[in-house]
Amino acid sequence: MTIAWDKTLLVGDVGGTNARFAIAHMADGKPVLEHHQSFKGADHPTFLGGVKAFIDGCAVKPTSGVIAVAGPVTDGAIDLTNSPWRVSEAELGALGLNPVRLINDFEALAWGAPVVPRDELASLGGPGEGDPASAIAVLGPGTGFGVSALIRDFHGNEMAMPSEGGHACFAPGDPVEDEILRILRRRYDRVSIERLICGPGLLNMHRALAEIDGRESHIDDPAEITDAAMADPRSPCGATLARFCAILGAVAGDIALTTGARGGVYIAGGIAPRILPFLQASPFRERFERKGRFTDYMAAIPTHVILHKHAALLGAARVAFAEAG
Secondary structure: OOOOOOOOEEEEEEOOOEEEEEEEEEEOOEEEEEEEEEEEHHHOOOHHHHHHHHHHOOOOOOOOEEEEEOOOEEOOEEEOOOOOOEEEHHHHHHHOOOOEEEEEHHHHHHHHHHHOOHHHEEEOOOOOOOOOOOOEEEEEEOOOEEEEEEEEOOOOOEEEEOOOHHHOEOOOOOHHHHHHHHHHHOOOOOOEHHHOOOHHHHHHHHHHHHHHHOOOOOOOOHHHHHHHHHHOOOOHHHHHHHHHHHHHHHHHHHHHHHHOOOOOEEEOOOHHHHOHHHHHHOOHHHHHHOOHHHHHHHHOOOEEEEOOOOHHHHHHHHHHHHHHO
């Protein structure tokens, strides 16, 4: 049975740090976003309060929508992985949103990536186009590390795959990374990708590399590392960020192999666009392709950074209008 959706829809993208909302319409078969608003999650003590604040500011109140959230959605409810916010679809109904759906944020990005304009993608290497009949993978570091894929069949059907792949185990790629893993195991019983490839993970990596080099690190803000690295790539912070990019490339390659993402790999999240020139000059692509017998397979997969600030909102809108029929 097709759900009866309002044609003026609320779409949201709620992460561990920031919340973004917009009103979505469909024009010429593509989602169009209006009335954007972003704010820090800390500005509102509850998820419901943040959504209500946005709706209260809308001239035309949406009555249905789709909100992408950073974490697994279980039985229509979310407990954000890197935030104290909790909410359910039933609670959102109290704001007049009916029907409303919660979906994983990287699931939304998987839906959004194919409709991001080409001029809002930055290449990280590989051919300009991937296989249009194959899956794409979307992943990236921000407050945490998200992973998803968009699966395609020969009939042109698509299905986004929600995932918690950022919590898979970190696999070292050389002796230095062996040492990083050894050091982090003193703090974490199990070291996941997210313990290294995200904002807080950048600090973990910087401190581990300082210990390996016999130095002390007094940096407590990941932005200090990225700023210093961009200013001086040969500095200790530059070495940390280069290692961060290399591991990101290796992880992206592993995810491409796992999902069969010959249609392309898209790097999302808040960090990659901010360090784009550094990332493009880094070992990212070399580590992406360095997959032994599958090096040629990897070389044929394009890699991009999503520069569009609202790609997850575009994906949420695609889901909402697909449900509307």
